[in-house]
Amino acid sequence: MNNYLSKSFKREGRKRLFYSFLFTRFSGRVIPSVFLTLILGLFPGEALAQRDRNTSPVQNRFGVVRSQENVRQWSSINQRLQQTGLDYCTVDLAEIRPGGTFNILNSEVGVLLLPNLETLTGAQVNALDTWMRRGGKVIVTGPAGHLSQPQIKTQLRSLFGAYWGFPLTSPSTLQIQTGDNPNTAGFSRLSTTVHGGAIIPTGTNSQTVATWQAQGTPPAVIITDRSTFLGWRWGNNEVASTEADSLWLQASLNRYGRFSPVTDSTGGSCGDSETIAVQPTTDPSPRVSPPRTTPPRNSSTPPRTNPPRTNPPRTNPPRTNPPRTNPPRTNPPRTTLPSTTPPSTTPAPTPADLRGLQQELERLQGRYESALLIAEANNQNAGISLNEVIEQVAEKSVQTRNNSFNAQLTEVREQLQTFKTLIQQGDFPQARNQGRYVRSLIWDRYPTEARLHYPETRGMWLDRGTIVRTRSKQELGRIFDRLANAGINTVFFETVNASYTIYPSEVAPEQNPLVQGWDPLEAAIELAHERGMELHAWTWIFAAANQRHNQILRQPQDYLGPVLTQHPDWVGTDAQGNPFQVNTKKAFFDPANPELRAYLLRLLDEIASKYDVDGIQLDYIRYPFQDPNRGLNYGFGAASRQAFYRLRGVDPAKLSARDPLWSDWTQFRVQQVDSFVGEVSELMRKKHPDIILSAAVFPIPTQDRLGRIQQHWEEWVRRDYLDAITPMTYADATDELQQLTQPILDENVQGSTLFLPGIRLLGLPTMVAIDQMQYLRDSQTEGYSLFAAENLSINLQTILRNTQGRSNSNSNEPIAHRQPLETALKRFEILQREWGLSLVSGQLQMDERAMREWGKQSKAVEIALTTLANSRSPENLRRATSALGTFRQGFGAWMGQQAREQPYQVQVWQNRLSGIDRLIRYGGRDR
Numbered sequence: 001m002n003n004y005l006s007k008s009f010k011r012e013g014r015k016r017l018f019y020s021f022l023f024t025r026f027s028g029r030v031i032p033s034v035f036l037t038l039i040l041g042l043f044p045g046e047a048l049a050q051r052d053r054n055t056s057p058v059q060n061r062f063g064v065v066r067s068q069e070n071v072r073q074w075s076s077i078n079q080r081l082q083q084t085g086l087d088y089c090t091v092d093l094a095e096i097r098p099g100g101t102f103n104i105l106n107s108e109v110g111v112l113l114l115p116n117l118e119t120l121t122g123a124q125v126n127a128l129d130t131w132m133r134r135g136g137k138v139i140v141t142g143p144a145g146h147l148s149q150p151q152i153k154t155q156l157r158s159l160f161g162a163y164w165g166f167p168l169t170s171p172s173t174l175q176i177q178t179g180d181n182p183n184t185a186g187f188s189r190l191s192t193t194v195h196g197g198a199i200i201p202t203g204t205n206s207q208t209v210a211t212w213q214a215q216g217t218p219p220a221v222i223i224t225d226r227s228t229f230l231g232w233r234w235g236n237n238e239v240a241s242t243e244a245d246s247l248w249l250q251a252s253l254n255r256y257g258r259f260s261p262v263t264d265s266t267g268g269s270c271g272d273s274e275t276i277a278v279q280p281t282t283d284p285s286p287r288v289s290p291p292r293t294t295p296p297r298n299s300s301t302p303p304r305t306n307p308p309r310t311n312p313p314r315t316n317p318p319r320t321n322p323p324r325t326n327p328p329r330t331n332p333p334r335t336t337l338p339s340t341t342p343p344s345t346t347p348a349p350t351p352a353d354l355r356g357l358q359q360e361l362e363r364l365q366g367r368y369e370s371a372l373l374i375a376e377a378n379n380q381n382a383g384i385s386l387n388e389v390i391e392q393v394a395e396k397s398v399q400t401r402n403n404s405f406n407a408q409l410t411e412v413r414e415q416l417q418t419f420k421t422l423i424q425q426g427d428f429p430q431a432r433n434q435g436r437y438v439r440s441l442i443w444d445r446y447p448t449e450a451r452l453h454y455p456e457t458r459g460m461w462l463d464r465g466t467i468v469r470t471r472s473k474q475e476l477g478r479i480f481d482r483l484a485n486a487g488i489n490t491v492f493f494e495t496v497n498a499s500y501t502i503y504p505s506e507v508a509p510e511q512n513p514l515v516q517g518w519d520p521l522e523a524a525i526e527l528a529h530e531r532g533m534e535l536h537a538w539t540w541i542f543a544a545a546n547q548r549h550n551q552i553l554r555q556p557q558d559y560l561g562p563v564l565t566q567h568p569d570w571v572g573t574d575a576q577g578n579p580f581q582v583n584t585k586k587a588f589f590d591p592a593n594p595e596l597r598a599y600l601l602r603l604l605d606e607i608a609s610k611y612d613v614d615g616i617q618l619d620y621i622r623y624p625f626q627d628p629n630r631g632l633n634y635g636f637g638a639a640s641r642q643a644f645y646r647l648r649g650v651d652p653a654k655l656s657a658r659d660p661l662w663s664d665w666t667q668f669r670v671q672q673v674d675s676f677v678g679e680v681s682e683l684m685r686k687k688h689p690d691i692i693l694s695a696a697v698f699p700i701p702t703q704d705r706l707g708r709i710q711q712h713w714e715e716w717v718r719r720d721y722l723d724a725i726t727p728m729t730y731a732d733a734t735d736e737l738q739q740l741t742q743p744i745l746d747e748n749v750q751g752s753t754l755f756l757p758g759i760r761l762l763g764l765p766t767m768v769a770i771d772q773m774q775y776l777r778d779s780q781t782e783g784y785s786l787f788a789a790e791n792l793s794i795n796l797q798t799i800l801r802n803t804q805g806r807s808n809s810n811s812n813e814p815i816a817h818r819q820p821l822e823t824a825l826k827r828f829e830i831l832q833r834e835w836g837l838s839l840v841s842g843q844l845q846m847d848e849r850a851m852r853e854w855g856k857q858s859k860a861v862e863i864a865l866t867t868l869a870n871s872r873s874p875e876n877l878r879r880a881t882s883a884l885g886t887f888r889q890g891f892g893a894w895m896g897q898q899a900r901e902q903p904y905q906v907q908v909w910q911n912r913l914s915g916i917d918r919l920i921r922y923g924g925r926d927r
Contacts, residue, residue: 196232366904590637
């Protein structure tokens with residue numbers, strides 16, 4: 001079969017070969033239409049391709065690197081290359097050497113395939129870096145650079161945006177996760193089973209487009225705007241089929257334009273009309289160039305894929321003068337900026353671009369220093385009080401330096417100052433390179449091994465799909481093992497989904513058919529409690545049916561679910577009577593229907609009474625998304641229309657957004673949701689006072705949210721209906737997370753309700769997830785909530801295990817929502833250790849008189865919090881609140897000088913003091 005394919009490509013051309021392959025490979029089989037459509041798109045006939053030629057950039061051919069490592073596979077590699085039907089040339093890796101040339105910088109080659117190159121030298125990586133800066137794109141496969149020197153691997157991680165993590169023990173199926181991104185649409189139908197390994201993203205713009213259907217769902221394919229990383233040994237017959245490899249290569253190439261069909265020269269050496277010399281070096285550890293990454297984009301925005309640049313190189317020789325340097329440091333950094341600036345056609349950055357980059361880097365620097373401080377403080381000075389440190393500093397009996405801590409701070413600060421100096425000098429291109437380097441340096445230095453010992457709520461949503469796939473308590477236990485290993489202490493377990501319960505219910509009409517025969521909720525509670533975790537029942541409230549769920553259960557598309565099928569008058573529709581929302585394909589209940597509300601209260605009461613759950617979380621506690629200006633409105637159930645008609649004498653289905661009564665109709669629906677949350681709160685506090693009641697809500701600005709989904713969670717907070725709010729603050733970058741969370745963390749709307757903002761893990765690079773957790777620790781929050789368990793990667797789990805995983809030293813660490821007063825005390829003790837370390841290291845400067853007064857009042861707060869944690873009483877609450885209030889009033893003055901030098905860190909300390917105050921209010925309220 002393989003010989004036939006190889007000969008056919010040369011003899012018949014792409015079109016005839018495609019049909020020969022199709023009839024030979026699938027003779028007598030039924031081929032799904034979507035698969036035929038995909039293949040037709042990858043191997044278009046001449047008539048169909050003519051249209052594409054007019055709109056897509058055409059490249060002559062792509063290059064393939066051949067080395068001693070893949071030469072034994074070259075026959076199978078070549079076979080796959082020929083099956084694409086596209087023109088390609090080869091590059092001998094041995095040509096890339098000190099003093100040699102890299103002969104692919106010509107107008108014909110803009111994309112390079114690197115199949116399974118495990119060992120690369122510093123000269124080779126530097127040459128590849130130079131070529132990629134000039135617009136070159138790469139497709140990388142297998143354990144690329146895995147056996148190279150550590151410094152080289154660091155550089156490759158920056159270039160490729162990912163690295164080979166570990167091999168899988170057995171073949172696994174690729175699960176495509178491209179979403180609606182048109183830049184990755186070519187991957188959407190390429191699911192296949194191969195034997196590969198986990199690929200770990202490293203860049204802020206690294207995007208996971210496929211995962212392995214294995215434990216932890218590790219990434220299998222990762223892309224950036226200039227690289228595609230396939231997580232298997234491409235071209236190896238023992239790993240994947242020729243057909244699968246060829247389709248993946250074609251789809252990867254399609255990201256970068258169109259390529260010429262086969263020619264007689266296919267497979268020959270790439271041309272050398274333009275070359276770049278690789279300068280000899282005697283340094284066995286090549287220097288790492290700054291990363292070429294950009295902040296991650298919103299998932300709805302496709303990455304830019306610029307075509308390879310073909311303009312000739314500059315004639316000016318590379319700079320030989322040494323780079324600008326900072327004052328000498330005692331500990332040289334592990335990576336430095338290269339001294340040469342290669343030719344580039346990238347547009348020069350504008351001052352506005354660099355101002356934005358500077359702001360981003362300063363915020364990132366602040367989070368890094370805060371993370372480093374909390375890690376160092378938790379592992380040093382545990383046996384010495386703040387006042388003892390103050391006395392030693394005041395009497396100059398202690399050396400106010402911490403070389404290790406200061407060295408880490410100094411390196412990043414100096415490199416950031418170099419970036420700012422380059423801006424001031426007007427060297428904008430070099431400034432951009434330096435800024436990118438600083439970002440990479442911080443990611444590399446981020447503390448990922450030191451234990452935090454920081455008391456907080458660490459939530460994780462455990463979704464229905466993951467639960468269903470376990471099929472037994474034993475398999476479910478493995479999920480809980482991973483969560484406990486990662487330090488998760490609160491699991492939001494999907495218990496009611498689209499009207500189906502995950503457990504056998506006496507109230508709901510039907511258990512989810514995919515789990516019938518066992519009780520996952522009962523098993524999950526036991527598994528969680530055995531591991532010291534809490535289990536909260538995550539319940540859909542007003543979302544009644546889901547067309548996607550119908551498809552999984554092989555139900556008709558318009559099936560309204562088991563509840564609405566029995567009670568069709570409980571449905572909420574659009575003005576024309578259509579139950580399914582056009583975008584989400586979900587049908588909703590009518591929140592104004594009294595019978596429905598009674599049913600939902602009985603269902604929640606059953607969960608709280610029948611099972612030993614620690615909490616209940618309300619999800620879909622809202623109306624469907626609407627756009628009144630476009631006529632997309634919902635909530636016109638029979639009960640709502642009748643109730644509003646009695647109030648205003650008008651059928652709301654006949655109103656438009658321009659009608660004066662429209663605001664009354666919106667407020668009517670808001671009140672239906674508000675009042676139901678109040679009823680749930682009353683039920684829980686009367687019958688189940690130990691159960692934590694929370695809600696998953698949207699962080700949309702208030703007025704827009706009221707008009708679109710009628711969710712007024714600020715009112716729930718003011719009325720103390722809930723114990724905790726979990727805003728779905730899903731963001732691809734930490735700066736975006738900050739923009740979402742800052743408005744909702746306004747103290748004016750918080751009351752005593754705890755805030756646990758959400759972080760979406762899907763497609764999020766590991767270090768960005770860690771950085772977002774750090775930002776939330778730096779804010780006025782009591783923890784975080786991760787969405788979801790199915791997206792917990794092995795790499796992230798490893799870091800979380802190292803920093804917050806269960807150990808003997810933190811097995812009794814309080815959970816913020818369960819032991820708020822103990823948490824408040826522990827957090828204040830951590831603040832004191834941070835202040836002590838800052839004083840000892842010389843990072844915190846203060847007048848001696850002010851320092852002693854600060855220490856005195858800090859001790860008073862510590863005593864009051866200790867007394868309150870040991871004995872909760874109105875008098876102890878008053879004393880703790882008063883002591884903390886007095887301390888916060890003076891804190892700004894004590895930190896006046898520090899606020900000018902380190903404004904971010906001082907703001908962090910103020911945020912944490914605000915969080916401690918809220919924990920006291922939450923712990924002191926009547927339940």
